[in-house]
Amino acid sequence: MFDSRPVVTRFAPSPTGSLHLGNARTAFFSHLWARKSGGRFILRIEDTDVERSQMRFRDELIADMRWLGLDWDEGPEIGGPSAPYSQAERGEFYRTLFEQLASHGQAYPCYCTAEELELSRKLQRMSGKPPRYAGTCRHLTGAQRAEREARGLKAALRFAVPGDLVIEFTDAVHGPQRFLSNDIGDFIIRRDDGTSAFFFCNAVDDSVMGVTHVLRGDDHLTNTPRQLMLLDALGMRRPGYGHIGLLVGADGAPLSKRHGSTSAHEFRERGFLPAAILNHLFHLGHASDVDGWLAEADMPAHFRPEHLGRAPARFDEPQLAHWQKLGVERMTTEQIRTWLASDDSPDFVELVRHNVVLPADAEPWRAVVQGDLPPLAPQELRVISAAGPEFFSAAVGAFDQSSSDLKQLTKLLKERTGRKGPELFMP
RNA sequence: GCUCCCUUCGUCUAGAGGCCUAGGACAUUGCCCUCUCAAGGCAAGUACACGAGUUCGAAUCUCGUAGGGAGCGCCA
Numbered sequence: 495m496f497d498s499r500p501v502v503t504r505f506a507p508s509p510t511g512s513l514h515l516g517n518a519r520t521a522f523f524s525h526l527w528a529r530k531s532g533g534r535f536i537l538r539i540e541d542t543d544v545e546r547s548q549m550r551f552r553d554e555l556i557a558d559m560r561w562l563g564l565d566w567d568e569g570p571e572i573g574g575p576s577a578p579y580s581q582a583e584r585g586e587f588y589r590t591l592f593e594q595l596a597s598h599g600q601a602y603p604c605y606c607t608a609e610e611l612e613l614s615r616k617l618q619r620m621s622g623k624p625p626r627y628a629g630t631c632r633h634l635t636g637a638q639r640a641e642r643e644a645r646g647l648k649a650a651l652r653f654a655v656p657g658d659l660v661i662e663f664t665d666a667v668h669g670p671q672r673f674l675s676n677d678i679g680d681f682i683i684r685r686d687d688g689t690s691a692f693f694f695c696n697a698v699d700d701s702v703m704g705v706t707h708v709l710r711g712d713d714h715l716t717n718t719p720r721q722l723m724l725l726d727a728l729g730m731r732r733p734g735y736g737h738i739g740l741l742v743g744a745d746g747a748p749l750s751k752r753h754g755s756t757s758a759h760e761f762r763e764r765g766f767l768p769a770a771i772l773n774h775l776f777h778l779g780h781a782s783d784v785d786g787w788l789a790e791a792d793m794p795a796h797f798r799p800e801h802l803g804r805a806p807a808r809f810d811e812p813q814l815a816h817w818q819k820l821g822v823e824r825m826t827t828e829q830i831r832t833w834l835a836s837d838d839s840p841d842f843v844e845l846v847r848h849n850v851v852l853p854a855d856a857e858p859w860r861a862v863v864q865g866d867l868p869p870l871a872p873q874e875l876r877v878i879s880a881a882g883p884e885f886f887s888a889a890v891g892a893f894d895q896s897s898s899d900l901k902q903l904t905k906l907l908k909e910r911t912g913r914k915g916p917e918l919f920m921p
Numbered sequence: 922g923c924u925c926c927c928u929u930c931g932u933c934u935a936g937a938g939g940c941c942u943a944g945g946a947c948a949u950u951g952c953c954c955u956c957u958c959a960a961g962g963c964a965a966g967u968a969c970a971c972g973a974g975u976u977c978g979a980a981u982c983u984c985g986u987a988g989g990g991a992g993c994g995c996c997a
Contacts, residue, residue, distance in 0.1 A: 506997090507997090508996085508997050510996085510997075540997070542997090543996065543997075545996095546996075546997090604995085606995095608994095608995075611994085611995085612994095615993090615994085618922090619922070620922095621922085622922045622923080623922070623923075624922070624923040624924075624993055625922090625923090625993060625994090626923090626993065627993095650995050651995095652995095668925095668926070668927095671925085671926095673924080673925080674924085677923075677924055677925095677993085678924090678993080679993070681993095681994085681995095682994080682995050684995085685995040686995060687995080689995090691994095691995065691996090691997090692996070692997045693997095696997080711991090712926065712927085712990080712991065713990090713991050713992070713997095714991090714992085714997090715925065715926060715991075715992080716924070716925050716926080716991065716992040716993075717991095717992065717993095717997095737926085739926090739927075739990090740990075740991080742990085744932090746989065746990080747989095747990085748990080748991090774933090777933055777934075777946080777947095778933065778934095779933085779934095780933095780934090781933090781934055781935065781936095782934090783935095785945060785946050785947095786946090801934095801935095803933095803934085804926075804927060805926095805927050805928065806927070806928095806989085806990070807932095807933070807934090808932060808933075809932095809933095810931095810932045810933070810947075810948085812932080812947065812948055813932070813933065813946085813947050813948080814947095815947090816946085816947055816948085817947095819960095823960090846959095847960095848959060848960040848961090849958075849959050849960080
């Protein structure tokens with residue numbers, strides 16, 4: 495499993511959407527693992543799906559990684575010994591491997607159409623069997639293949655899964671795993687448009703880039719034997735794998751759009767501090783030996799890969815808010831001023847800093863200070879009418895005598911109205 | 922359907938047979954402090970999914986059950 499090479503971890507997102515918290519956490523843990531052991535962290539963009547991959551997602555992803563402080567030693571914008579780090583540019587490399595597999599009979603062209611495959615799966619499901627590729631094209635003769643080519647049919651390339659194989663590996667978080675190749679159908683490694691499919695390029699790149707520890711979500715656990723068979727067939731070195739529990743929403747379902755903001759970008763826009771997010775993520779599916787705030791620089795030393803969680807972890811925003819509070823406490827007045835981005839005076843910042851978790855929280859206070867009060871809530875109106883007009887005329891009198899000295903004013907008012915506590919201060 | 926994974930307070934987690942009358946953090950509640958609200962301090966309640974078994978002894982080991990999740994895609 496894990497060899498003695500220096501630790502090399504990676505994060506391999508596909509630019510088909512925003513970096514959501516679950517992926518950010520995986521990236522973060524991988525980053526920590528490399529930093530902890532003086533290894534390297536690679537960023538690789540898995541953009542072989544030309545339909546869904548977009549440049550703007552790629553750019554946002556990179557910007558958000560940087561914002562979180564997850565810097566990489568190899569990858570886009572900085573290069574490295576295994577360049578290029580965008581899979582869209584690695585076609586030539588994949589092609590040689592496809593040819594190798596095909597020439598050894600370890601992969602074969604498949605001419606089945608999407609409709610045929612769909613139908614086949616449906617039939618299998620109905621008869622209570624696992625929906626696996628039936629192997630239709632596996633035993634085509636040379637003549638039959640030539641005939642299909644002549645008809646202009648496009649072919650995908652399928653990996654011919656060897657029979658009666660036991661695939662074993664030790665997962666870094668789940669321990670020993672054992673799968674049977676007979677349970678696995680032949681799968682696509684090259685689409686009919688010539689691009690590589692995930693199982694293939696993902697595994698092959700990890701191996702050739704020298705990745706030693708692949709950290710990814712639990713959803714890939716049962717995919718691992720496929721990738722292992724592929725690497726074995728190619729005679730390529732296996733990386734070690736570790737599968738962490740998924741990040742889920744309040745309802746226990748994997749984090750998605752309907753759980754509100756889930757992308758790092760959204761939290762960034764709401765004014766969450768990267769350090770707060772990192773501190774929160776540090777405790778999700780990971781048992782730390784410290785409960786308090788950790789500076790980014792101290793996190794690698796406290797990261798314990800052997801304490802990565804198997805069970806899904808629930809994302810709970812109040813807990814994020816706690817770290818955010820600690821983060822705000824740690825900022826200087828000047829830092830808070832720039833964070834609030836609203837040209838507030840240092841005095842104002844000092845006044846409200848303990849009442850502000852997000853920049854938006856400063857708004858009501860700002861309105862009060864500027865004398866620009868927001869409309870009153872029903873509850874507030876109730877308090878005011880309960881106090882009665884005589885209270886307020888007394889207050890005006892007291893104000894005239896005490897001017898702007900709040901202590902003096904409250905003292906006078908207390909004497910004249912005989913009120914104290916909430917009855918005095920609420921109005 | 923088949924294969925695999927998971928299950929300790931509301932939430933994140935500690936716990937690898939006796940140290941557990943199960944610890945910490947967040948949240949909640951109460952109290953203190955206080956010129957209101959906060960902030961801060963202190964305190965409290967709440968959990969080993971269930972059932973068998975192994976053992977002198979089980980949250981920890983085994984087997985079942987239930988519940989949840991993932992994979993079985995020319996998506997990653």
